[in-house]
Amino acid sequence: MSEHVVLVTGGAGNLGRAVTRAFLQAGARVAIPFHKTDRPDVLDALKREHEGRIFTFALDLTTERGANAAVEQVSEWGGRLDAVAHLVGGYAGGARVGDTPAEVWEQMINLNLRSAWLIASASIPEMARRDGGSLVFVSSRRVWQDRGNYGAYAVSKAGLHTLAQTISEEYADEGVRANVVLPGTVDTPENRKAMPGTDFERWTSPEEIAQVIVFLASAASGPINGAAIPVFGRS
Helix, strand or coil: CCCCEEEEECCCCHHHHHHHHHHHHCCCEEEEEECCCCCCCCCHHHHHHCCCCEEEEECCCCCHHHHHHHHHHHHHHHCCCCEEEECCCCCCCCECHHHCCHHHHHHHHHHHHHHHHHHHHHHHHHHHCCCCEEEEEECCHHHCCCCCCEHHHHHHHHHHHHHHHHHHHHHHHHCEEEEEEEECCECCHHHHHHCCCCCHHHCECHHHHHHHHHHHHCHHHCCCCCCEEEECCCC
8 A cells, every 4th residue: 555545534533543554554644633532642642653644634524514625625735535544433332222312313324324324425426536446344243233322332333234335336437436444342541440350462453453344445355345254252
């Protein structure tokens, strides 16, 4: 992926930092939008290690204006846009469908599905008018199993696969691909704290998921389009 320009949304999070590092190691240049809740210094070490190959900026990608501005800024910085790894999302649960508050349902749809549609809508024209590109969305194993009491989350994440399949049907002739990864439990400090006593070694590391995302964004995965790839590990 030498000199490819990649937009990593949510690139300041636990998984995001691993994805950003993996793209940099693959030779790409990486742009990361910062949200107001992100620590501004969280990528400083990577910036020093890969000077000039990381571009950070502050925008809200859950709005149409923010998503469009993000693609514009990345294209100006990098001169092109080759791939998007969309990691923005949220997690909520604990109630059955009939007991789920409307605000929780709307929050999950907005964070997990609407944000993906917005960034896809903004980035597809930029990719299509050049040499094509790849979009990779992060879903969840809960779209296939253990959905009880997590309906809003599972439905919003399941929508990502339909979004990717639709993009694959509509834009294949223009060289734009879209795929989804479905991680199991990710081995993060937050998850370890929330689930003490669990066998953490069975969980999937951010670095393992990152390698799959980089592969799907690269030319090596060219024949794969509209797929949902499980990344469960042993979890």
